[in-house]
Amino acid sequence: MARTQTPTVSVILPTYNRPALVQEAIASVLAQTWTDFECIVIDDGSTADTARALQPLAEAGHIRYTRQENAGLAAARNHGLRLARGALITFLDDDDLYQPEKLAKQVAYFKAHPETQLLHCCFSKFDETGRDLGLRDTTWFQGWLYPEILAHWGMLMATPCVMARRAVFDTVGGFDESFKAAEDLDMWRRIARHAPFHVLPESLVRIRQQAVSMSSDKTHAAAHFQIMLDKAFADDPSLSPALRKRAQAAMYTNVAHNLLGAGGPAEMRLARQHARTALRLRPFSGPAWAGWAASWLPAGWRAGLAGLLRRLRFRQPPV
Numbered sequence: 495m496a497r498t499q500t501p502t503v504s505v506i507l508p509t510y511n512r513p514a515l516v517q518e519a520i521a522s523v524l525a526q527t528w529t530d531f532e533c534i535v536i537d538d539g540s541t542a543d544t545a546r547a548l549q550p551l552a553e554a555g556h557i558r559y560t561r562q563e564n565a566g567l568a569a570a571r572n573h574g575l576r577l578a579r580g581a582l583i584t585f586l587d588d589d590d591l592y593q594p595e596k597l598a599k600q601v602a603y604f605k606a607h608p609e610t611q612l613l614h615c616c617f618s619k620f621d622e623t624g625r626d627l628g629l630r631d632t633t634w635f636q637g638w639l640y641p642e643i644l645a646h647w648g649m650l651m652a653t654p655c656v657m658a659r660r661a662v663f664d665t666v667g668g669f670d671e672s673f674k675a676a677e678d679l680d681m682w683r684r685i686a687r688h689a690p691f692h693v694l695p696e697s698l699v700r701i702r703q704q705a706v707s708m709s710s711d712k713t714h715a716a717a718h719f720q721i722m723l724d725k726a727f728a729d730d731p732s733l734s735p736a737l738r739k740r741a742q743a744a745m746y747t748n749v750a751h752n753l754l755g756a757g758g759p760a761e762m763r764l765a766r767q768h769a770r771t772a773l774r775l776r777p778f779s780g781p782a783w784a785g786w787a788a789s790w791l792p793a794g795w796r797a798g799l800a801g802l803l804r805r806l807r808f809r810q811p812p813v
Contacts, residue, residue: 499579500579500580501530501531501532501579501580502528502530502531502580502581502582502601503528503530503531503532503580503582503583503584503597503601503657504531504532504534504574504577504578504579504580504582504583504584504660505523505531505532505533505534505584505585505586505597506534506536506571506574506575506578506583506584506585506586507519507520507523507533507534507535507536507557507574507585507586507587507588508535508536508538508567508570508571508574508587508588509535509536509537509538509540509544509588510537510538510539510540510544510564510570510588511540511541511543511544512540512544512588512589513540513543513544513546513547513548514547515588515589515702516535516544516547516548516588516589517547517548517551518591519586519587519588519589519590519591520533520535520548520551520556520557522586522591522592522593522594523586523592524556525592525594526592526594526595526596526597526598527594527595527597527598528597528598528601531580531597532558532578532579532580533556533557533558534557534558534560534574534577534578535548535552535557535558535559535560536560536561536562536570536571536573536574537559537560537561537562538562538564538565538566538567538569538570539561539562539563539564539565540561545559545561558577560573560577565671566671566674567669567677568668568669568670568671568673568677569669569671571585571668571669571677572668572669572671575663575668578660580660581659581660582600582601582604582657582658582659582660583657583658583659583660583662583663584597584600584654584656584657584658585653585654585656586654587653587654589702589704590652590654590699590700590701590702591699591700591702592654592698592699592700593697593698593699593700595698596615596698596699597657599615599694599696599698600613600615600657600694600698601657603692603694604657604659607692610659610692611658611659611661611662611685611688611689611690612656612657612658612659612662612685612689612691612692613656613657613658613691613692613693613694614632614635614651614655614656614657614691614692614693614694615632615655615693615694615695615696615697615698615699616629616630616631616632616633616655616693616694616695616696616697616698617629617630617632617652617654617655617697617698617699617700617701618630618697618699618700618701619700619701619702619703620700620701620702620703621702621703622702622703622704627703629697630649630652630697630701631649631695632649632650632651632652632655632693633693633695634646634649635651635682635691635693636690636691636692636693637690637691638686638690639686639690639691640683640686640687641683641730641733641737643682643683643686644683644723644726644733644737644741645737645740645741645744646744647741647744647745647747647748648744648748650679651678651682652699652701653678654699654701655698655699656682658685662685662688662689665688666681666684666685666687666688667684669681670725673718673721673722674718675711675714675715675718676718676719676721676722679719679722680722680725680726683722683726684729687730712749712752712753712757712761713753713761713764715749715752716745716746716749716768719745719749720742720745723738723741723742723745739775739776740775740776742771742772742775743771743772743773743775743776743779743782744772746768746769746771746772746775746782747768747769747772747779747781747782747785749768750764750765750766750768750769750772750782750785750786750789751765751781751785753765753768753789754785754788754789754796754799754800755796755797755800755801757796758793762789762790765785765786765789766786766789768785769782769783769785769786769789770786772785773786
C-alpha cells in the first residue's frame with residue numbers, strides 16, 4: 495500500500511515485548527477503510543523478537559518502525575509525536591484493536607466540523623479469550639469539560655479512541671514522561687483547558703483486558719491517579735478546595751469499586767482503605783459507603799454483584 499509523504503493521519507503505536515499482539519494491532523490499522531495514514535511503531539526497547547517480527551512490515555513500507563531505549567509509554571508516544579507528519583494524530587496501544595471504520599469516521603467528522611480540536615469515540619472491551627466484556631459509553635466527555643473532568647471517574651476515555659489535531663499537542667506539549675501511569679488523563683485535562691471535546695457515540699475501538707496486569711493495575715491505581723490530581727491542582731491555583739475534595743473522593747471511590755470484583759483479602763483491605771479515604775473527604779458519599787460495605791461480602795457474592803453491575807453499566811451481554 496503506497497503511503498504519501500504528508501498523510502492526513504498519523505497513527506502512533508508504542509510497543510514493548512509483545513511481538514504477536516503488536517502484529518494484531520498493526521493488522522487492524524492496515525485494515526482501515528481510510529488509507530491516507532502513516533503507522534508509526536515506536537519500539538520501547540524490546541528484545542530482538544519484536545524487531546524481527548516487524549521487519550517485513552517495515553521493509554514493505556506498511557509501517558514506520560523506530561526503536562528507542564526503554565523509557566516508558568509516555569516517552570514512546572512523545573517520540574511518535576516528533577516523527578508524525580499528519581495533521582491529525584491518533585494512538586493505538588499494542589494490545590488493542592481498531593474497528594475498520596475508525597479512521598474514516600473520525601476523519602469525516604473533522605472535515606465536517608473544522609472547529610474540532612479533539613474527537614473521541616466509545617469503545618468495547620474483550621478478554622484474552624476474545625469474549626466481549628461490553629460497551630464503554632464515554633459520551634459524557636463532550637463540550638467544555640474543564641475543570642469538571644477532574645471529578646469524573648465513573649468512566650474514563652481510552653487513549654486509542656482519541657484523534658486530535660497536531661496543533662493541539664503543539665499548544666499543550668507532550669505526555670508527561672515522569673508519570674508511570676495516568677499520563678493520558680493528565681494530557682486530556684490539559685487539552686480540556688484549551689478546547690471542547692467532541693465525540694462519536696459509537697464503538698470504534700476494542701480494548702483488550704489482560705488478566706496478567708489487571709490486579710497490579712488496580713492495586714496501584716490510586717497512587718498514580720493521586721499524582722495526576724496533585725499536578726492538576728498545582729498547575730491551576732484557581733481551582734477550589736471543594737473541587738479538589740470532590741475529585742479525590744470520586745477517584746478513591748472508583749478505585750475501591752474496581753477492586754471488589756475478584757480481589758482477595760488483601761485487595762478488600764485496600765478497597766476499605768480507599769473507601770475510608772473517600773469518606774474522610776466526603777462523609778455522606780453513598781457510593782463510598784456502598785464500596786466499603788461491599789468489601790465485607792463473601793467473595794462469591796462480591797463477584798456476582800460485580801458481574802451484575804458490570805452488565806448493567808457496560809451493556810454486557812448475559813453470560
